[in-house]
Amino acid sequence: MSVLFTSAFGLLSYLSVQNNTALIFERLVSVCATAGLLVWSGMCLSFIRFYYALQLRPDIISRSDDDYPYRSPFQPYLAYMGLIIGLLLVFASGFIVFLKNEWSSLFFISSYGSLFLFVFCYIFYKVLKQTKVQRLDQIDLDSGRREIDRVIWEDEKYYASNFKEILIKGINLLV
Template sequence: MGFWTVFSNAAYAYSGVENISVAAAEARSPRRNIPRAAKRIFWRVLIFYVLSIFMVTLLVPSSDPNLLSSTGTAADSPFVIAATRANIPVIPSIINFIVLTSAWSAGNSTLLGGSRTLFGLAQHRHAPALFKRTNRWGVPYVAVAVVGIWVALGYMSLSSSAETIFVWLQDLIAAAALVGWSISCIVYLRFYYALKKQGISRDEVPWKGPLQPYAAWFSLVSFVILLLTGGYTAFINGHWNTQIFIGSYLDIFIVFCLYLGYKLLMKTRVIPLSEVPVRRFIDIAKQYPDPPEPSKTGWRKFNLLWE
């Protein structure tokens, strides 16, 4: 049960990793740089998340009492505990600095993703036209302001019930991430089978992912299982918890209401695979190719994870 519960926490930690695609419309040479960024995110996750956590498990025993403490600081971080056991006193301050910068970066990423999503929905008449307004630099300031209002929720951490609020938000964000990833898999699978239905080779697409469609199907099934079992503890006899139930499943209800409500209100239909306008967008990509990649000089030749 503890092992399965960790998946929900992991979904919260990885939420927003897909935001690189949102920046495609504002990125330089997106057909070359977005796939490159996606590959590098894989290596960053493998090195900085998986490998570092594995090393910590070799240094900190599961019976260490500090793992279950709740200090509100970085003192109960497994990385800090590992450093403390190695008599390196400066590490807690470094971890606090990393946590603060990571939170700031995550906030910027979410602000970008949320505002651009609203802007895109408005462009396709799926959201009020108000969100299409931009300033002279092309920034959708109305969408940014509306998404930015939610930053004020951070002040809830000043109350005595900050831990309860954090758990609520963590469950909601983890469920939202799983819903978003599931929808991404469904959209990709429809794209994949639309190519197949229309006789278009994947070699014509600017970039194609490996192990498809098997990777997408595996991911979709995994995400749905994790989503449906995210609040499993609420169903254990004698352990009902309204907070866990709502936090784990409210997003599913909201998404179905929005999707079915839009379909019924606007009387739209699901586009058949044979009518998906894949060819039109491939032709646009060919008509406007990315400029040639400039050659790397100096230290940039050795930069594999960021440049």
């Protein structure tokens, strides 16, 4: 399987045979960029749902608690910003085809093909597996928690830095 996968990259060398190599490479990059933006938007949405599901569980340590080991600044606002900007960039990636006399089917497919494929796969999976989006109070936050709860957090070790400390460390690296 790995030989087939790596030999598939050899097919890319045939791009140099034609004069429109740069155009084809641009289209491949466009498809990959759109897919990457969709992945990042999905991660932001997952974090937002996790954040609010965690607030509904009083038996689990709160993110605002000082003992919570994994903390990032400005959350969930940065996740909302990442989700919105990611989706805006996906939709704006091929806006030029909608301008007068600028229609290109190839550019439209390379810009929005990943989006259509994502929507198709999502709906296909939901219909095939007959799953539903779970309510926040039904999200499983306990799988794998026993193993993590067994870890004894060291009092001397500071696990989460605040934004001011991260900024000072960054400035010290530059100086």
